[in-house]
Amino acid sequence: MEYRExxxxxxxxxxxxxxxxxxxxxxxxxxLKFKIxxxxxTIKNFSAIFISIILEAMPFxxxxxxxxxxxxxxxxxxxxxxxxxxxxxxxxxxxxxIGIFFPICECxxxxxxxxLIKKGVPVxxxxxxxxxxxxxxxxxLMSTYYxxxxxxxxxxxxxxxxxxxxxxxxxxxxxxxxxxxxxxREDIYDDNDDLCGCGExxxxxxxxxxxxxxxxxxxxxxxDISKFLIFGAILSAVFQVLVSRDSINVxxxxxxxxxxxxxxxxxxxxxxxxxxxxxxxxxxGQFTTGSIIxxxxxxxxxxxxxxxxxxxxxxxxxxxxxxxxxxxxCFILGSLVNFIEIMKVI
Numbered sequence: 466m467e468y469r470e471x472x473x474x475x476x477x478x479x480x481x482x483x484x485x486x487x488x489x490x491x492x493x494x495x496x497l498k499f500k501i502x503x504x505x506x507t508i509k510n511f512s513a514i515f516i517s518i519i520l521e522a523m524p525f526x527x528x529x530x531x532x533x534x535x536x537x538x539x540x541x542x543x544x545x546x547x548x549x550x551x552x553x554x555x556x557x558x559x560x561x562x563i564g565i566f567f568p569i570c571e572c573x574x575x576x577x578x579x580x581l582i583k584k585g586v587p588v589x590x591x592x593x594x595x596x597x598x599x600x601x602x603x604x605x606l607m608s609t610y611y612x613x614x615x616x617x618x619x620x621x622x623x624x625x626x627x628x629x630x631x632x633x634x635x636x637x638x639x640x641x642x643x644x645x646x647x648x649x650r651e652d653i654y655d656d657n658d659d660l661c662g663c664g665e666x667x668x669x670x671x672x673x674x675x676x677x678x679x680x681x682x683x684x685x686x687x688x689d690i691s692k693f694l695i696f697g698a699i700l701s702a703v704f705q706v707l708v709s710r711d712s713i714n715v716x717x718x719x720x721x722x723x724x725x726x727x728x729x730x731x732x733x734x735x736x737x738x739x740x741x742x743x744x745x746x747x748x749x750g751q752f753t754t755g756s757i758i759x760x761x762x763x764x765x766x767x768x769x770x771x772x773x774x775x776x777x778x779x780x781x782x783x784x785x786x787x788x789x790x791x792x793x794x795c796f797i798l799g800s801l802v803n804f805i806e807i808m809k810v811i
Contacts (some may be wrong), residue, residue, distance in 0.1 A: 507706055514702040518747065519694065522740040524552065525608040526690050527683075529739035532604060533570045534682035538675055540567060542580045548588060556590045557635050561628045564598030570601035570686065571738055571765045575774045579649055588648055589639025592787065593631045598739040599625030599765035607763070612742035613749070619758075625796045627762045634766075634790045641786055648783045690737040694744075697736040701747045720803035723756035724796055731764035732772075738765035754806050759799030767791045 545567060548554045569577065576593035582588055599605065601624055642648060643715040717723050727748070736744055745760050766786060775784045 490793050497669075502724075504587055511706045512731055514705050514747070515698050518698040518701060518743050521612065522608070522698075523691070524744040525604055525611075525739045526579050526737065526763070527594035527687055528696065529568065529602070529604040529737070530569065530683045530686040530690065531572060532568050534679055534686060536567055537573055537577075537680055542577050542584065545577075545594070546584050546805040549594075553587065553590070555631050556587065556778055557593050557639075559731070560590045560635065561597040561631045562741050564601045565603055567598065568602035568604055569598055570690070571768075572770060573686075574772065575771065575778060576599050579778050582648060589635040589637075589641060592638045594793070595616045595633030596634055596766045597631035598716040600624070600631070600762060603743075604739060605738045605765075608739050609742040611748045614746075619761075622725055622758055622802060623761045626802070627765075630762055630766070630791075630794045630798055633794050634787070637790045638783075638786065641752055642783055645708075648780055650778055650780060652759060669771060690740065693734065694740045695738050697740070697744045700730075700734065701744050703788060705747060716746075717752045717756075720753055720755065721800055721805065723753045724759045724799035724803065727752060727756040728763045728792065728795060728799070729762040731760045734764070735768035735770050736764060741765070753803050755799040755801070756802030758802050759795050762798065763791065766795070 494707070532547045545563065545608040547565065549559055574595050578591045581594065603616075606620060608623065609623055715722075716726055727745075731741070734744065741764050743759060745757050748757055748760075772784075773786070775787065779787075
């Protein structure tokens, strides 16, 4: 997407890059705390975990980038608006599952949601669509199934929890934000374009063929998503190698604190939903199931790069309401999964 002012484009891109600073600081602190020496065994274990995450996730990132770019170029928001029912409840329900047919990445979904609101789609319905689509994206579902060693239970819980969260948050927004016209900011986005984390256009240029634009979009989106995956894989590998299970047991096994910890991790890492399952799966056995589910549904809804886009595209009241709602609903769902798991053990 093109910004109306180059300075604003550069500003958001620079802020996105700064998101990696806390990750680097965390890695250094872990090494200092546990007095880890970079010996051959440590480096070997780190490399094995890091490379396995990258190799497993890359095919899904490429497929996701290809499908997402194709849909953004060849399927308009008018088509999506026509499909949604007029009945509010049915519209919310439809918006929560329509992403199966329109798999779009979480950064490109925000400008599309803006245009749906401009075309008269109720804000709660557009919000539900924006939050659910990156979770029930078929590529995301496949990657989740593969990353968790074909455990259908994780795939099922992630999908259902994501749909429930999106509908609940959309309903809250519908109640609190009734005026569509007063939600959008006009000073950042050009409504004819989309914005992904890469800052590149996802809309065909007048001077380019659609095939050329498709290839450009796939490449730019693939590399942009990959850099977030690399940093996420680094943190995951460092965590597995440097941190002993006993040292984090109080945090990781607490049914509530663990959920908050993984929500915070999802926000900081800002990993694309096509790849986040490969990071989340590395915490199985250390963190609670509910916290991992919270990681898998919170990340596609809200992270650093998405927050910057929301602030740039929507008024402050809507953004604050949305962020608070996402945090609360994801925390409740993650804690509920932990509660059910505890009750089964008892």
